[in-house]
Amino acid sequence: MNDLFALFYEKFYYETDFSLEMFDRxxxxxxxxxxxxxxxxxxxxxxxxxxxxxxxxxxLWFILLTxxxxxxxxxxxxxxxSIMERDNLVFSSEAYFGVAIGSFVxxxxxxxxxxxxxxxxxxxxxxxxx
Amino acid sequence: xPKLYVFAxxxxxxxxxxxxxxxxxxxxxxxxxxxxxxxxxxxxAADVAKTEHLLNEYRSIHKAVAPNNExxxxxxxxxxxxxxxxxxxxxxxxxxxxxxIEGLNGGKFKDxxxxxxxxxxxSNQALVDVLFSESNxxxxxxxxxxxxxxxxxxxxxxxxxxxxxxxxxNSFSNNDRIFIISSIFGGTGAAGxxxxxxxxxxxxxxxxxxxxxxxxxxxxxxxxxxxxLDGDNTDNIQSSTFYSKTKAALHYYxxxxxxxxDINALYYIADDNNNVYKNVxxxxxxxxxxxxxxxxxxxxxxxxxxDGSLSxxxxxxxxxxxxxxxxxxxxxSNPVITFKDLSHETQNQIQLNLTQLLxxxxxxxxxxxxxxxxxxxxxxxxxxxxxFLSSIFYGRLLHFLDQYRIWLGEMKRxxxxxxxxxxxxxxxxxxxxxxxxxxxxxxxxxxxxxxQRSSIFKLFKEKSYDLMTAALxxxxxxxxxxxENKLMVQSHDATAEIITKYLF
Numbered sequence: 333m334n335d336l337f338a339l340f341y342e343k344f345y346y347e348t349d350f351s352l353e354m355f356d357r358x359x360x361x362x363x364x365x366x367x368x369x370x371x372x373x374x375x376x377x378x379x380x381x382x383x384x385x386x387x388x389x390x391x392l393w394f395i396l397l398t399x400x401x402x403x404x405x406x407x408x409x410x411x412x413x414s415i416m417e418r419d420n421l422v423f424s425s426e427a428y429f430g431v432a433i434g435s436f437v438x439x440x441x442x443x444x445x446x447x448x449x450x451x452x453x454x455x456x457x458x459x460x461x462x
Numbered sequence: 463x464p465k466l467y468v469f470a471x472x473x474x475x476x477x478x479x480x481x482x483x484x485x486x487x488x489x490x491x492x493x494x495x496x497x498x499x500x501x502x503x504x505x506x507a508a509d510v511a512k513t514e515h516l517l518n519e520y521r522s523i524h525k526a527v528a529p530n531n532e533x534x535x536x537x538x539x540x541x542x543x544x545x546x547x548x549x550x551x552x553x554x555x556x557x558x559x560x561x562x563i564e565g566l567n568g569g570k571f572k573d574x575x576x577x578x579x580x581x582x583x584x585s586n587q588a589l590v591d592v593l594f595s596e597s598n599x600x601x602x603x604x605x606x607x608x609x610x611x612x613x614x615x616x617x618x619x620x621x622x623x624x625x626x627x628x629x630x631x632n633s634f635s636n637n638d639r640i641f642i643i644s645s646i647f648g649g650t651g652a653a654g655x656x657x658x659x660x661x662x663x664x665x666x667x668x669x670x671x672x673x674x675x676x677x678x679x680x681x682x683x684x685x686x687x688x689x690x691l692d693g694d695n696t697d698n699i700q701s702s703t704f705y706s707k708t709k710a711a712l713h714y715y716x717x718x719x720x721x722x723x724d725i726n727a728l729y730y731i732a733d734d735n736n737n738v739y740k741n742v743x744x745x746x747x748x749x750x751x752x753x754x755x756x757x758x759x760x761x762x763x764x765x766x767x768x769d770g771s772l773s774x775x776x777x778x779x780x781x782x783x784x785x786x787x788x789x790x791x792x793x794x795s796n797p798v799i800t801f802k803d804l805s806h807e808t809q810n811q812i813q814l815n816l817t818q819l820l821x822x823x824x825x826x827x828x829x830x831x832x833x834x835x836x837x838x839x840x841x842x843x844x845x846x847x848x849x850f851l852s853s854i855f856y857g858r859l860l861h862f863l864d865q866y867r868i869w870l871g872e873m874k875r876x877x878x879x880x881x882x883x884x885x886x887x888x889x890x891x892x893x894x895x896x897x898x899x900x901x902x903x904x905x906x907x908x909x910x911x912x913x914q915r916s917s918i919f920k921l922f923k924e925k926s927y928d929l930m931t932a933a934l935x936x937x938x939x940x941x942x943x944x945x946e947n948k949l950m951v952q953s954h955d956a957t958a959e960i961i962t963k964y965l966f
Contacts, residue, residue: 384924385931388836456935458837 337364340438345430350423354431359412367404367435371442374400379447379454390461397443405436463539464637465546466494466767467630469658471501471618472650474685474759475643476513477752481760483516484869486538487523487862488815489954492767494639495539497546499630500560501621501654503603503614509750510560512865517542517559519862526855526946534947534954535819547629561626563617571613572599607650609703611711614653621654622661623668631667636674641763642682646711647704655682656718663724663777677774679726681766684715686732688755726772726779729762731755731787737877751872751895754799754880758787761811798879800910813882814966817909818957820870820883821930823863824900824908825953829927838934838952844945855946864897871898883908905930906964914964933959 337360342351354360374396382392409432416423451458470479479498486496498517502510517540524536544555572578577599580587590599598613607614621627634640642658644651661667665676687704719725733755762785766772773780789803801813831851833839839846850856871887872895873880884907885898900907905926906914924932933956942948 385833385836385928385935386924455938456837456932458935458938459835459840 333364334358334361337361340364341431341434344434344437345427347423347427350427353416353421353423354412357415359415360431363404363408363412363431363435364438366407367438368442370400370404370407371439371446374403375443375446375450379450379457383454383456385456388457388460393447393457393461397440400443401436401439404439405432408432408435463493463495464635464639465497466492466763467497467499467543467634467638467640468763469499469501469640469642469654470513471642471644471654471658472648473502473504473507473509474645474648474651474756476500476502476507476510477750477756478643478683478685478759478763480509480513480516480752480869481757482763483513483520483540484819484866485757485760485764485812485815486540487520487536487866488812488819489533489535489537490764490811490815491538492764494767495541497541497543498559499543501563501618502560502650503563503607503617504650514559516862516865519858519865523855523859523862526944527950528944528947529951532951532954533958534951535822536950543626543630543633546633555626555629561621561624563621563624569603570599571601571603571617574603574617607648607653609648609707611648611653611707614650615657618650618654618657622657627661628668628670631670631672631675634672634675634678638678639767640678640680641766642680643685643759643763644682645685646715647687647707651685652707652711655684656715659719659724665777676777679772679774680724680779681727681729681762681772682725683729683731683759683762684712685755685759686730688731688733688737688753689750690738720782720784723778723782725782726774727766727769727783727785729759729766729785729787731759731762733878751876752869753876754873754878757812757873757880761808762787764811792878797877798881801882802911814958814961816870816882817961817965818954819863819866820908821905821957821961822953823866824905825927825930826860826863829931833931836931836935837938838931841938842941844942844948846945846949850945850949867898868895871895874898882910884910909965912965929960929964930956933957 334355338351338355341354341360341363345351378387378393378396409428412431413428447461451460468479468482470476479500482496482498486492500510500514504510520536520540521542524539527534527536529537542555542557542559543561544557547555571594575590577587577590580590594612598610601608601610601613603613603617607617640662642655644655646652659680659682662675662678662680665672667675686708690704715728720728733753737753765785769783771781772783788805789799790805792799792803801809804813830839830846834847834851867885870883870885874883874885875887875895883898884901886901887895888897888899890896902908903926904914906929934952936959937952937955940952942951
C-alpha cells in the first residue's frame with residue numbers, strides 16, 4: 333500500500349533523498365490513511381451530525397471539504413517535518429509543502445467520493461451538494 | 463359515497479358554509495360527499511359570492527389532489543347539485559352552488575305575487591293587504607327579504623316547486639342526509655328552514671311521492687342572534703327586533719317541528735350580541751367579518767354527519783336530538799376563545815386540523831420557494847419545482863390559503879374573539895383584513911397557550927420552519943401519483959407529525 337501511495341504523493345513532489353526517507357518510514361501510507369480518515373470524519377459529520385435542513389447548503393459542504401483537506405495537509409506538513417528534524421534530516425519547506433498538497437488533493441477526492449454515497453443515507457442533505 | 467345535502471339559506475347560511483369549507487380544507491372529514499345548496503334571493507350579496515368562490519376553488523383543488531384513502535387536506539369531496547344531477551340524470555344543471563329562485567328577478571314583492579292583477583279593491587287584494595303591509599308589498603326583493611320572514615315564506619315556496627328541487631328529490635338516495643342552515647332572526651333563513659323541512663317530510667315534490675326523501679335523516683342548525691346592527695329606527699332591518707323574532711320563531715319551531723318530530727337533530731347556537739355590524743341591506747356592501755358562531759355552526763354539520771344513531775320511520779324522526787354549543791370557561795373581562803377554552807370534544811375535532819392548515823399555509827408562503835432543492839421536493843418524481851409553483855393549481859391553492867388566514871384574522875377581530883393563534887391582522891385602508899402575520903418568527907410559538915415541548919437535545923433540534931422541512935424530508939422516498947397529491951399528502955403528514963410531537 334505504501335508503494336501505491338508513494339506513487340501518488342511523488343507526483344506532487346519528488347526529490348530522491350526526501351522521497352526515500354518518506355518511503356522508508358512508511359510515511360506516505362500513514363499520511364494517506366490520515367487523509368482518508370480526515371475525509372471520512374468530516375463527511376460523516378456533515379451528512380449525519382449536521383443533518384439539518386438549515387445546513388443543506390453547498391457552501392457549508394465546501395467549507396467542511398476544505399477544512400478536512402487543510403487538516404490532513406497541515407498534519408502531514410507538521411508531522412513529517414518534526415519526524416525528519418528529530419533525526420537531524422534537513423529538507424526544504426517546498427518538499428513538505430509539495431507532499432502536503434498531495435494529502436490535500438487526496439482528502440478532496442475521498443471527501444467527494446464519500447459524499448456521493450453518504451448523501452443517500454442522509455435525510456436532509458441528500459441533495460447537497462448536488 | 464353517500465351525500466350530505468347542505469341547504470344554506472340566507473347570508474348566515476353562506477357564512478356557515480364558508481366555515482365548513484375551511485374545516486374540510488383542513489382535513490376534517492364528514493364521511494359524506496358534501497353538496498352545498500345556497501339559497502339567497504340577494505343576487506349580489508358579497509358573503510354569498512365569497513363563499514361560492516371559495517367552494518369553486520375547493521372543488522378544483524380537491525379534484526387535482528384526488529385523494530384516495532390517505533389523510534390529506536381537502537380530502538372531503540364537495541360538489542354542486544348540478545354535478546350530482548349530471549351523474550344520475552339527463553337534466554344537467556349548471557355547476558353553480560347557488561340556486562336561483564324561479565320568478566325572482568328583482569322588482570317589488572307586489573310584482574312577484576302579481577298583486578296588481580288582483581281585482582282592484584276586491585276580496586283577494588284585501589286578504590293580501592291584511593297579510594302584508596304597504597312597505598312589505600313595496601319591498602325591493604333585489605337584496606333579499608330584509609328581515610321579513612312572511613315575505614320569505616311566500617317567495618321561497620317557489621323554490622320547492624322548482625325544477626332544481628325536483629331534480630334534488632330525484633337524485634336523493636337512501637343513505638343520503640340533509641342538513642339545513644338558517645338564522646332565526648332575519649328574513650330568508652327564518653322563512654326557508656320550516657318550508658324546506660315541511661316539503662322534505664311530505665315527500666311530495668311536484669306531485670310525485672318520494673318515500674326515501676320523506677324518511678331522510680335531516681338535521682338543522684338554527685342560528686340565533688349573535689350580532690347587532692348599527693343605524694337608527696328608519697332602517698329596514700332593526701336589530702331591536704331580533705330577540706322578539708327569535709322568540710316567535712322558536713315557539714313556531716317547537717309547535718311545528720319538534721313536537722311533530724320532523725327533525726332528527728336540531729342544533730341551536732347564539733351569543734351575546736355585543737358586536738355591532740354596519741347596517742347594510744344586502745348587496746355587495748354587506749361584508750361582515752367571519753365569526754366564531756359560524757365556525758361552531760359548521761361543527762354542528764360535522765357532528766350530525768358523524769352521528770350514526772339517527773333514523774326516521776314513516777316520516778317521523780326516531781329519538782330526535784337537540785343540542786347546543788358551549789365553551790368551557792371564559793374570562794368576563796377578556797372574553798377571548800382559545801383552543802383551551804373549548805371542550806375536549808371540540809378540541810379533538812379542530813385543534814390539530816386547523817393548526818396543520820395554518821402551518822402548511824405559512825410554510826408555502828414563506829419557505830417553499832427556497833426549498834425546491836430539498837430532498838422532499840427533488841429526490842423522487844414527481845418533483846416540486848419552479849414550474850409547479852407557477853401552475854394554476856398552486857396559484858389557486860395560495861389564494862385559498864390566503865382566504866383561510868383572513869378567515870382566522872376576522873374571527874380574531876370579531877366579538878367574541880376566537881384567537882387560538884398568536885397572529886396579527888394586516889388591514890387595508892378600508893379596514894378589511896387582507897392577511898395575518900405570525901407574531902413570532904418561530905412556528906412553534908404560534909399556538910396560543912402551547913409551548914414547544916423541551917428536549918435535553920434541544921441544542922441539536924431543528925427550529926421553526928426547519929422542523930417542517932425535516933418532517934417533509936422524512937417522506938422524500940415515498941411515491942405519489944401527481945405533484946399536487948405529493949405536496950398535499952406530504953405536507954399533511956409532516957404537519958401532523960411535528961404538531962403532535964412538539965405541541966399537542
